[in-house]
Amino acid sequence: MDPDRARLLRQLPQVDELLRHPTLLPAVPPRLRVLAAAAVRRTLAAKRQWLATCPAADLPAELDLKSLLQELLPKIQAAGTASLRRVINATGVVIHTNLGRSPLAAAALAQIQEVAAHYSTLEYDLAKGERGSRHDHLEGLLQEITGAEAALVLNNNAGAVVLALRALAQGREVIISRGQLVEIGGSFRLPEIMAESGALMREVGATNKTHLHDYEQAITSETAMLLKVHPSNFRITGFTSEVPLPELVALGRRYNLLVVEDLGSGCLIDLSRYGLEREPTVQETLKAGADLVLFSGDKLLGGPQAGLALGERSVVDRLRHHPLTRALRPDKLTLTALEATLRLYLDEPQAIADIPTLRMLTHPVAELDRQARGLARSLRRALGPGIQVQVVPSIGRVGGGALPQVSLPSRALALAIPPLSPPQLEARLRRAQPPIIARIEQDTLLLDLRTLLPDDLPALKAALQGVIAAI
Numbered sequence: 001m002d003p004d005r006a007r008l009l010r011q012l013p014q015v016d017e018l019l020r021h022p023t024l025l026p027a028v029p030p031r032l033r034v035l036a037a038a039a040v041r042r043t044l045a046a047k048r049q050w051l052a053t054c055p056a057a058d059l060p061a062e063l064d065l066k067s068l069l070q071e072l073l074p075k076i077q078a079a080g081t082a083s084l085r086r087v088i089n090a091t092g093v094v095i096h097t098n099l100g101r102s103p104l105a106a107a108a109l110a111q112i113q114e115v116a117a118h119y120s121t122l123e124y125d126l127a128k129g130e131r132g133s134r135h136d137h138l139e140g141l142l143q144e145i146t147g148a149e150a151a152l153v154l155n156n157n158a159g160a161v162v163l164a165l166r167a168l169a170q171g172r173e174v175i176i177s178r179g180q181l182v183e184i185g186g187s188f189r190l191p192e193i194m195a196e197s198g199a200l201m202r203e204v205g206a207t208n209k210t211h212l213h214d215y216e217q218a219i220t221s222e223t224a225m226l227l228k229v230h231p232s233n234f235r236i237t238g239f240t241s242e243v244p245l246p247e248l249v250a251l252g253r254r255y256n257l258l259v260v261e262d263l264g265s266g267c268l269i270d271l272s273r274y275g276l277e278r279e280p281t282v283q284e285t286l287k288a289g290a291d292l293v294l295f296s297g298d299k300l301l302g303g304p305q306a307g308l309a310l311g312e313r314s315v316v317d318r319l320r321h322h323p324l325t326r327a328l329r330p331d332k333l334t335l336t337a338l339e340a341t342l343r344l345y346l347d348e349p350q351a352i353a354d355i356p357t358l359r360m361l362t363h364p365v366a367e368l369d370r371q372a373r374g375l376a377r378s379l380r381r382a383l384g385p386g387i388q389v390q391v392v393p394s395i396g397r398v399g400g401g402a403l404p405q406v407s408l409p410s411r412a413l414a415l416a417i418p419p420l421s422p423p424q425l426e427a428r429l430r431r432a433q434p435p436i437i438a439r440i441e442q443d444t445l446l447l448d449l450r451t452l453l454p455d456d457l458p459a460l461k462a463a464l465q466g467v468i469a470a471i
Contacts, residue, residue, distance in 0.1 A: 001052070004059055008051050011063040015040045023069045027076045035079040043072055087435045088456045088463070092410055092448030094360045095265075095400030099437060101298045101305070102357040102400075103453060108303065108340040115336040122332045135320060137335050141342050142310060145268060146282050148293075150316035152309045152325075153338065157296040158188055159328040160307030161262055164292060165197035165225075167322040168258055168315070172224035177210035177242060178203045180229040190229060199224070208240045212247050219255050226252050228290075230264035245280075249289035258291045258315065265402035266295030266308060268345050274352070274362040276398075277406045282310065291315045297334075299400040302357035303341035304334045360450055361398065365409045368449045372411040375449070375457065379413070382461050383468055388416040396450040412446040417468060428470070432463035 013021075018040050019028050028036045047068070051059070089099050104112075125132035135152060142151035154160045165174065174194060181203060183189040194201045200222070204214040215226060226248055245261060252259040263285060272278040279300065285293045292315050297306030307328070309319055319325060330338075344351040352358045372391045379389050394412035415438075417425055422445040429436040429445075438447050452460070 002056070004056070005051055008059065008063055009048060012044055012047060012051075013065070013068075015044065018069075018072065021069060024072060024076060027073060027080070029080075032076075032080045036076045039075045039079045040072060043068075043075060085434070087437050088460055089451040089453075090412075090436055090438045090447040090460075092394055092396030092408070092412065092439065092446075092450050093399040094357060094396065094408070094451055095299050095398060095402060096451070097400055102302045102355075104304065104337055105302065105341055105344060105355045107344060107354065108337040111336050111340040112333055115332055120332055120336075122335070134329060134332075134335060138339055138342065141339065142308070145342060145345050146286055146310055148282075148286055148310035150311065150313040152316050152320050153297075153330050153335065154307040154309065154325070154328040155330045155334065156305055156328075157262070157264070157294055157307035158193070160294045160309050161190075162193060162197050163319055163322060163324050163328055164260055164294060164309065165194055165199040166324055167318050168260070168292075169200075169224040170198035171200070173200045173202045173218075173220065173222045174225045174227050175202045175204055175215055175218050175223060176227045176229065177205045177214075179205065179207050179210060179240075179242065180227075180231065182229060182231060210242055212243050212251060215243065215248065215251055216255075219257070223255070223257055225258045225260055228259070228261040230262055245285065245288045245290060252291070253289075259289070260292040260294070261285055261290045263293060263295040265299035265400060266297060266301040267402075268301060269348060269351065269358070271300075271361065271403075276361060277403050279403060286310060292319075297338050297341075300357065300398075300402050301341065302355035304337040306330055306334055306338050356453065361408070363450060365411065368411045372413060372449045376413055378457075379461060379464065383464055386418065386468065387464075388414075388418075390414040392444075392446070394446060394448050394450075396448055408450060410448050410450040412448045414444050415447055416445070417464075417471070420471065425467075428467045429463070432467055434459055434463060436460060436463055 015037055018024060019033065019036060024036075087099060089096055091099075093099075095101050121132070121137075123132055123134050124130075138153050139151045142148055154163065176190075181190050191201055202218050202223070204210060204218045228245060228248060245259075249259050251257075263280065263282065265279070267279045267281050268283070270278065270281060282293055282295060290311060292309060292311035294307065294309050295301070297303040297308060309316060341355065344354050352362055369391070376389045376391050379387065390413070392412055392414045394410040396408035396410040398406050398408065415425065416422075420428065422440050422443055425445050426438055426440055429438055436447070438445050440446070447460075
């Protein structure tokens with residue numbers, strides 16, 4: 001190694017020396033020292049690698065300690081920040097998968113606080129004074145709301161699909177329309193999941209059209225199930241047809257086959273009454289005769305991540321007693337939040353008012369316009385003349401694989417803070433405290449009002465003040 005490289009490498013401070021430096025010391029409380037030290041070691045290792053391998057012409061004359069400290073400070077501060085944390089969703093996408101899908105209702109949060117801070121009846125029967133089952137807590141409530149004969153809660157709907165296929169059709173054939181072989185987020189492909197479950201997939205029909213006789217012609221002595229799957233976040237339009245569930249149920253009855261429908265999003269309210277596209281409800285699907293209905297708890301239902309399996313008692317019991325169920329069982333916080341959310345559905349107006357997802361989906365655009373204009377005036381007063389805020393029409397989305405063709409008329413704030421370009425401003429907002437997730441359309445940064453929660457507004461204002469102060 002040449003002398004200049006060796007000299008510069010010797011100038012690199014020790015980890016403890018950097019952690020005690022006045023620039024970094026205030027950011028390193030004792031509880032974070034281990035994480036801060038790890039961040040310093042990674043930075044020093046990268047610096048050594050660069051000094052050892054960079055072209056000689058790029059070597060500095062001396063180590064710049066000030067630049068090193070400036071590089072380390074945000075890394076140490078980040079080490080002390082939780083990875084999973086609150087953000088402000090200003091995208092207009094209500095059930096935003098990347099941002100945690102559905103925010104929970106206040107009733108669910110209160111019940112989580114109560115159960116999480118104390119011991120609970122998770123697997124204890126108070127009446128008998130002996131061990132109980134966590135699977136009993138929500139069955140009666142789900143029966144009351146949906147009319148299902150039996151119900152089982154699992155930790156997510158993908159797990160519910162795997163369990164249903166494994167418990168009801170392992171080693172046997174499952175018939176499904178070719179147009180329903182979907183892939184959803186995270187490369188969850190139904191054919192691959194079916195293969196992993198041990199079921200044998202028989203796809204029928206064409207991509208755009210499947211008829212009842214396609215199913216019937218595919219039935220053999222090895223067939224166990226007719227499976228219908230919600231198309232999630234896509235639609236095939238035009239020259240199309242699919243078999244209605246009642247006809248599929250009648251076919252299943254004729255050949256003594258199970259009929260299972262994966263609804264994807266669990267819709268318990270007819271949203272067409274509130275101006276949205278009609279989505280089949282869980283109640284309608286059960287009434288149509290499906291033996292088993294599967295759906296998510298954290299999409300249109302507006303609760304925590306969960307998978308719900310509702311249907312005939314004998315079918316649900318086969319899932320309940322399968323060994324895989326233990327690996328997919330929900331924890332106490334999921335059950336608590338889901339129960340509190342479901343109780344709101346006992347009164348539909350209360351559900352619409354108190355469940356954030358339903359409230360945002362049904363929020364009248366006239367009210368959003370009023371709120372947007374009030375927020376724009378407030379921001380202009382708080383942030384000064386340098387900021388440009390305009391109220392503009394916007395289009396939000398449902399998100400979460402639900403109602404992909406539905407546009408949600410909304411209002412947004414078109415925000416400009418010179419001299420920052422829209423991409424620069426968007427990046428600054430993502431680094432704000434709390435981070436603000438916006439969107440850019442036609443070279444304009446937009447903050448959509450439809451997905452702003454009531455307690456987001458003070459935090460939004462403070463974060464924008466921080467962005468301006470840092471320019």
